[in-house]
């Protein structure tokens with residue numbers, strides 16, 4: 581299968597690979613899997629004052645899933661929690677030029693973001709700015 | 721090639737009556753009525769199988785999971801002969817196309833139903849429709865375990881052979897041990913899946929499809945879907961373990 585240049589770039593030079601300690605303050609962890617292929621992704625965010633200051637991922641899966649999560653961590657940094665929730669898998673598909681059979685890999689990344697945000701919100705008494713309308717276009 | 725095919729086969733498939741739903745109830749060629757026949761009784765042209773035909777119906781099997789493998793084989797071979805493109809080599813293009821289309825559908829049906837896991841996946845797809853694609857949340861402990869194992873695998877891969885032979889050996893032993901315990905886990909998942917299959921078949925065989933039965937069926941489908949996806953995760957990691965640590 582021919583991967584796009586952007587996928588190959590993220591695959592060869594993954595951004596923000598690694599992890600935070602789960603119990604660290606302000607850290608939200610999302611672990612999700614794609615039942616279609618059995619691939620697993622872990623994505624973590626570190627939030628300070630409602631802004632995501634850092635993000636990390638570990639993905640055990642195909643190149644598209646690795647690229648999707650790598651890209652997602654790049655996008656997440658600097659976004660508010662509300663803005664982060666607005667990132668859609670379709671944005672990732674577009675940016676990475678994923679073919680139809682690889683859409684589920686981008687869905688995995690969106691799910692991981694959601695799961696990390698959820699975990700963060702569940703954990704923190706962190707202000708509930710999640711309700712704040714998310715207007716910024718993800719990935720712009 | 722049998723000289724009497726396909727028309728001799730037209731009347732019956734093996735000893736089975738031909739009562740399958742076709743794409744048309746009217747012959748595409750002579751417009752006479754073809755009540756679920758593979759060939760038009762009047763102009764003897766082959767008829768297309770409906771694209772909407774489900775695989776169980778296509779192979780004349782009940783929608784069961786412990787299915788009669790012999791019946792599956794017999795029907796498949798009989799129908800393969802009936803629609804085999806070789807028999808239509810001298811026919812016109814429409815008939816050739818129908819023969820190819822029917823053969824493709826038949827092959828897909830056979831491949832899917834022959835494999836017990838794909839059979840379950842297909843049943844879920846048929847019965848649960850779009851609900852079948854809803855993500856199940858796999859148990860968190862399974863995921864934690866998988867991530868831990870993957871990290872251990874990474875560590876193992878990172879060790880160079882001459883560097884740390886002892887550490888490598890220890891890690892390899894550990895990974896092999898992990899693999900065995902995951903294989904047990906997979907066997908357990910398979911056993912539970914097979915229980916659900918038996919339950920499904922019992923419900924399916926029973927009369928009636930009222931709301932209570934439907935609810936029970938949905939419950940089984942949900943359970944099967946969760947088991948299948950956990951099985952995929954476990955299969956994946958077992959594969960990775962076997963590949964890396966033997």
Ligand code: FES
Pocket residue numbers: 614617618619641642643644645682684685688
């Ligand atoms: S194939 Fe599994 S996530 Fe891409």
